[in-house]
Amino acid sequence: MAFRALNRLHLNKLALNPTTIVSQPPEDNRHPLKRLFSYAKGQRRRVWMAVGASILNKIFDLAPPALIGAAVDVVVEREDSLIASLGVVDVFDQLIVLAAATVVVWGLESAFQYAHSWLWRNLAQSIQHELRLEAYGHIQELELAYFHEQSSGGLMSILNDDINQLERFLDTGANDLIKVMTTAVVVSIAFFALAPGVAWMAMLPIPFILWGSFKFQKLLAPRYAEVRERVGLLNGQLANNLSGIATIKSFTTEDYEKERIAAESDAYRQANQKAIKLSSAFSPLIRMVIVVGFVATLVYGGHLVLEDALAVGTYSVLVFLTQRLLWPLTRLGQTFDQYQRAMASTNRVMNLLETPIHIDDGDRALAPADVDGALVLDDVTFAYPEREPILEGFDLDIPAGATVGIVGATGSGKTTLINLLLRFYEPQAGRITIDGADISQLQMSDLRGAIGLVSQSVFLFHGTVRENIAYGTFDATDAQVEEAARAAEADEFIRQLPDGYDTVVGERGETLSGGQRQRLSIARALLKDPPILIFDEATSAVDNETEAAIQRSLNKVTEDRTTLIIAHRLSTVRNADFIVVLDDGHIVEQGRHEALVADDGLYARLWRVQTGELEGVGETVLV
Structure with a gap:
């Protein structure tokens, strides 16, 4: 079943930040x-x-x-x-x-x-x-x-x-x-x-x-x-x-x-x-x-x-x-x-x-196979229109192949980082590089082709389960699709569907549960096999058992690739190579889970909230 092309206009969570900029065409009196x-x-x-x-x-x-x-x-x-x-x-x-x-x-x-x-x-x-x-x-x-x-x-x-x-x-x-x-x-x-x-x-x-x-x-x-x-x-x-x-x-x-x-x-x-x-x-x-x-x-x-x-x-x-x-x-x-x-x-x-395009495509090619995945944000400043800067003088160095957890309170700038990495927005100052190459000079298709995104807000097209997993990797074989599903702990529930991988999901995947949609989204990103993976609250819609299963698969799929995990559940980033704690657009803490808990700072407080050690504070501290 053919996908409905106009569904590409869907705006996921990354696009929901309020802004007042509207690209208007120049006045044309012809x-x-x-x-x-x-x-x-x-x-x-x-x-x-x-x-x-x-x-x-x-x-x-x-x-x-x-x-x-x-x-x-x-x-x-x-x-x-x-x-x-x-x-x-x-x-x-x-x-x-x-x-x-x-x-x-x-x-x-x-x-x-x-x-x-x-x-x-x-x-x-x-x-x-x-x-x-x-x-x-x-x-x-x-x-x-x-x-x-x-x-x-x-x-x-x-x-x-x-x-x-x-x-x-x-x-x-x-x-x-x-x-x-x-x-x-x-x-x-x-x-x-x-x-x-x-x-x-x-x-x-x-x-x-x-x-x-x-x-x-x-x-x-x-x-x-x-x-x-x-x-x-x-x-x-x-x-x-x-x-x-x-x-x-x-x-x-x-x-x-x-x-x-x-x-x-x-x-x-x-x-x-x-x-x-x-x-x-x-x-x-x-x-x-x-x-x-x-x-x-x-x-x-x-x-x-x-x-x-x-x-x-x-x-x-x-x-x-x-x-x-x-x-x-x-x-x-x-x-x-x-x-x-x-x-x-x-x-x-x-x-x-004639509506102008404000984000210009670069002219430098980037083959995903040649990407190591070293990410650097150098003195980056970004503000949404008519608002105070959400990032100001921001620096972050992520080595190639590292698994990095990013946590912080609402409005601390976590999702903004993803917006900037994918060039959904441009920073007002500073530069972002991949393996030393400024992403503003890279061809947009190559840049985004090197990054796999699993968003909290999953969008599935009206089509079969197989088509949804293979979306964006249209030349994938059935065996590759099923392998990606197994890695995302999705194969078992897929085979229980009426027609298995050929089961048609409704528009936006409404016939599936939130956890099932999330696992299909993870399978889709894994099938793409990008050198850089971003998980934006990827386990927020799954139960504890499914989270544990996804966590096992993440330990495998994150090998030999750069992985950014934005997490609400701190248990998801517990095994990361290092964790970045954001507050008001700045990095306030950085290190491994054990060290951050021992430091008794913001991360330790958030950890205690989620483990029930700090009473009277709800989990709404994180998003």
Whole structure:
């Protein structure tokens, strides 16, 4: 079963530190279409082919009125008709020529209709596909701080609904606009060539139509921008509620949440109603303007025919062309409605794509097999936005292959160290090195590929147990997966599942217990076989028996690799090579378990709390 790629947006415990930094795109005043096509350079040839097919289709679609006029001219003028002047004198032969021309015109019109339909639809699908992948790829490159002010539902709305809205416009709306413009140009040329005296009357409504169209665009744009924002908020609330359905049920807040969804949905409906109220008025108003031009051509052109100032055939062409010119303009309201929806969506997608990335990837390669795992934090200072530094002048030297326990009270900086080592955040001062190489200069994929993380907040994808263990090590064999599971003390419970390793776990692994999810997460990290392992409260969700089993496996898997163990239970780090005790972002104690207990400092006090030797103090001292 394929993993759901968008689940990669999940934020684990490492991403839950509050921050107010939000990466905002630079203000871009370019038209949405210009912004779009700057991202669709590879499709420009297909765009021009589609535009060309639309124009040619409309040109041949406008030819029948001319053929009808020619037929009227043949019937009325006979040997003095326009076709007769080309050398075909016999009236029946003239009709045969017209019939042949009609077949050719209709054939070409049909061929180009197929061409523009095929080109636009496939172009819409291609741009939709490429834009979605580019937007999703860009999201993955953004720093975690960006996600703190963004809901996953809102991002899903952009990646899915907004891009689909753009696809719908490219599928039909773009072709309609091009055909209207082509009609206006071709018919205008024909009018002024055939009957300049009548042309101005037919053209009279066009300036008013164009003015009204641009006016409606300006009025509609902010309304549809609000529509897109409202649907994003609605999707965000829906995604949030679905993720927290267990909490909703446990607090019996179903009615409250239904009201909240109703409020968001109603706001979305009202935003749409405001836009619909305006866009629906466009076509009726345009129709009243159009009828003026049509009636003027009909009456004044007929008067010229009666005065023998205009040929009957030409008059027929003018009447038909007037209808062909003006009547499609009544559909502009619907087209502009679709256009404004698409442009509002385009701006949202482009704003996402242009959101700056503040953590730059390095250019130095790092092969995990060549990493010894010596870690050094040299005079590191880091503060979350608008907060006091959590680390200031921090120094820590971890030899290659050492197993280090990191303990301390809430807010002492334990999880921040992991954030910095994985470059989820950048320090404001100082440097962090692996084997002497500054991690800011390393390629991000190589850096993170050299580090295996087992987090307290485990995320499992909707898929089989085997797929979840092999996630990130997709070329692993079944035997390797099972070996990693055994090392994590997970093999026994896995084989007791209905389908063993092929058992499908629910989204986020909700069908498994916390301890089972934790052991799968450990197996996943062990299968990766990185030179550096980080366990962030990896045994916090397991019972004592399971902890003892995991501890036995840790004693094996930590050999010949650097291991950092952030622990709530001090028994987990008891056998570490040395233990670092943090307090308020500083190292206050450092050494082996026995020595720290003997020193009777902070670590000794925490130890006594957990072993029950210090009464009246709960275990909430640690996190």
